[in-house]
Amino acid sequence: MNVIMAAPEAFPYAKTGGLADMAGTLAKELSRLKMNVLLIMPFYREVKERVSPDNLGKSFVVEIGGERITGHLYRDGNKNKNTVFIGCDRFYDRPELYGSPLGDYPDNPQRFIFFARAVFEASRLLDFKPDIIHCHDWQTGLVPLFLKTFYSRNGAFPFFAGTRSVLTIHNMGYQGIFSRDVLALTGLPTELFTPDGIEFYGKINFLKAGINGANAITTVSPTYARQIQTEQYGFGLDGVLRKKADALRGILNGIDYCVWDPNRDSNIPETYNRKGFTQGKGACKRQLAAECGFKDPDAPLVSFVGRLSQQKGVDLVFAAADDIVSEGVNLLFLGKGDALYQEELEALAKRHPGLIYAKIGYEEEFAHLVYAGSDIFLMPSRYEPCGLGQMIALRYGTPPVAADTGGITDTVRNYLPLSGKGTGFLYEGEDPRSFRQALWYALCAYQRPDCWKGLVKKAMAEDFSWKKSASLYKELYSGLAGS
Numbered sequence: 141m142n143v144i145m146a147a148p149e150a151f152p153y154a155k156t157g158g159l160a161d162m163a164g165t166l167a168k169e170l171s172r173l174k175m176n177v178l179l180i181m182p183f184y185r186e187v188k189e190r191v192s193p194d195n196l197g198k199s200f201v202v203e204i205g206g207e208r209i210t211g212h213l214y215r216d217g218n219k220n221k222n223t224v225f226i227g228c229d230r231f232y233d234r235p236e237l238y239g240s241p242l243g244d245y246p247d248n249p250q251r252f253i254f255f256a257r258a259v260f261e262a263s264r265l266l267d268f269k270p271d272i273i274h275c276h277d278w279q280t281g282l283v284p285l286f287l288k289t290f291y292s293r294n295g296a297f298p299f300f301a302g303t304r305s306v307l308t309i310h311n312m313g314y315q316g317i318f319s320r321d322v323l324a325l326t327g328l329p330t331e332l333f334t335p336d337g338i339e340f341y342g343k344i345n346f347l348k349a350g351i352n353g354a355n356a357i358t359t360v361s362p363t364y365a366r367q368i369q370t371e372q373y374g375f376g377l378d379g380v381l382r383k384k385a386d387a388l389r390g391i392l393n394g395i396d397y398c399v400w401d402p403n404r405d406s407n408i409p410e411t412y413n414r415k416g417f418t419q420g421k422g423a424c425k426r427q428l429a430a431e432c433g434f435k436d437p438d439a440p441l442v443s444f445v446g447r448l449s450q451q452k453g454v455d456l457v458f459a460a461a462d463d464i465v466s467e468g469v470n471l472l473f474l475g476k477g478d479a480l481y482q483e484e485l486e487a488l489a490k491r492h493p494g495l496i497y498a499k500i501g502y503e504e505e506f507a508h509l510v511y512a513g514s515d516i517f518l519m520p521s522r523y524e525p526c527g528l529g530q531m532i533a534l535r536y537g538t539p540p541v542a543a544d545t546g547g548i549t550d551t552v553r554n555y556l557p558l559s560g561k562g563t564g565f566l567y568e569g570e571d572p573r574s575f576r577q578a579l580w581y582a583l584c585a586y587q588r589p590d591c592w593k594g595l596v597k598k599a600m601a602e603d604f605s606w607k608k609s610a611s612l613y614k615e616l617y618s619g620l621a622g623s
């Protein structure tokens with residue numbers, strides 16, 4: 141079976157968050173299951189800096205708003221021959237993937253209309269006839285609608301006659317909503333400007349286009365699949381999703397065990413596993429505490445790694461920070477995101493030198509040391525489609541204090557001190573008091589070394605490998621192919 145993974149970002153080439161991990165690892169795992177997978181993504185500046193590309197000498201032209209724009213195909217010269225990059229410097233050769241901390245790039249509609257069309261052009265130029273095109277988030281939301289409207293309609297392109305589309309929703313909070321005049325740029329007929337097509341309260345919505353166009357829709361955890369059909373989590377598309385409920389399912393992400401494994405992680409000073417972690421984890425903590433300049437390197441170390449955005453609830457940690465450090469706890473943040481949160485974080489760290497350390501930026505290698513060297517991991521998300529941070533933290537023996545929502549609900553079991561069952565500290569809702577309470581429980585448990593060791597061991601024993609989920613995707617594709 142031929143599968144195109146159409147991804148706006150993918151690890152190890154370009155990443156802003158978990159979508160990249162998911163798309164990159166799923167492509168790899170499906171190849172292991174003997175499927176022919178072609179990963180297609182934009183040739184961002186970040187990708188250029190990472191790979192030595194082979195120019196495949198194949199070009200195509202897409203017309204957007206009367207302008208003819210040329211794209212070129214590249215391949216990773218060194219590593220994965222199954223990844224193809226769409227080159228178009230005016231769109232993708234920029235410092236960031238989607239925008240600066242101040243806001244999105246204003247031509248994002250053009251950038252992702254172009255990419256969606258490029259997926260089809262690349263597949264034809266490479267003579268890779270897809271059974272499935274698997275799209276991810278709003279950036280590729282037009283792909284299913286293009287397939288339905290242009291490429292497979294009335295046998296217009298026999299090449300795509302048997303192609304079916306799958307859309308994975310990683311986050312309902314980002315939908316790609318643009319003014320009505322963007323419709324003309326897509327080239328889609330104006331008849332699609334209806335609630336069953338691409339229209340959304342007088343504007344157009346790329347994610348909605350994907351939901352309405354795709355043959356199957358998935359999201360990244362079973363709990364989130366249920367949540368997005370409610371008003372609270374649907375961001376205005378819950379009704380559309382309820383209508384498509386039969387085509388929607390939640391498949392939990394895994395984490396890449398080749399990348400995230402404390403037993404063979406080259407980014408940490410000493411490796412460890414669940415049979416023996418005290419020494420290794422201790423060495424990681426010492427190095428981390430030294431790098432962060434904590435006054436008391438033995439104090440409990442509580443960390444946050446993630447996008448600095450409203451979704452991630454980092455403001456709940458800011459609000460509790462003074463109290464947390466007054467309990468003799470070291471607090472570490474690694475994150476990048478909204479300008480206001482970045483400023484607030486910098487001010488917080490300045491106010492508490494030697495107690496609060498903040499690294500503003502995206503630092504893949506440092507993140508490994510943070511997961512390994514911390515005692516407790518914070519994930520106070522307001523909503524969380526899946527969440528990889530809590531799974532990585534568990535694998536590295538760093539129990540999370542986390543909101544009981546979405547994929548967190550499906551991956552973290554609440555710790556019960558009496559029975560010793562559970563793997564982390566969950567709380568419900570967005571209430572700052574509940575978050576503090578859960579953190580307090582975690583700190584109390586940490587003071588009882590025997591209980592804590594049992595908890596760490598259990599956390600590390602959880603299975604978050606991709607095996608099961610990749611076979612669920614395979615099953616889904618097989619059901620669609622030829623349907």
Ligand code: ADP
Pocket residue numbers: 156157158159161445446447474475476501502503504507526527528529530532
């Ligand atoms: P989301 O995709 O919503 O951002 P996830 O928890 O699914 O959240 O995935 C986030 C991924 O990005 C994890 O692998 C996490 O380690 C990584 N990450 C997030 N922020 C940073 C950062 N500033 N530096 C390094 N890694 C980060």
Ligand code: GLC
Pocket residue numbers: 157158159160162310311360393524525526527528547
């Ligand atoms: C999104 C979600 C996150 C999920 C990731 C990968 O960015 O916010 O919860 O883990 O996608 O699917």
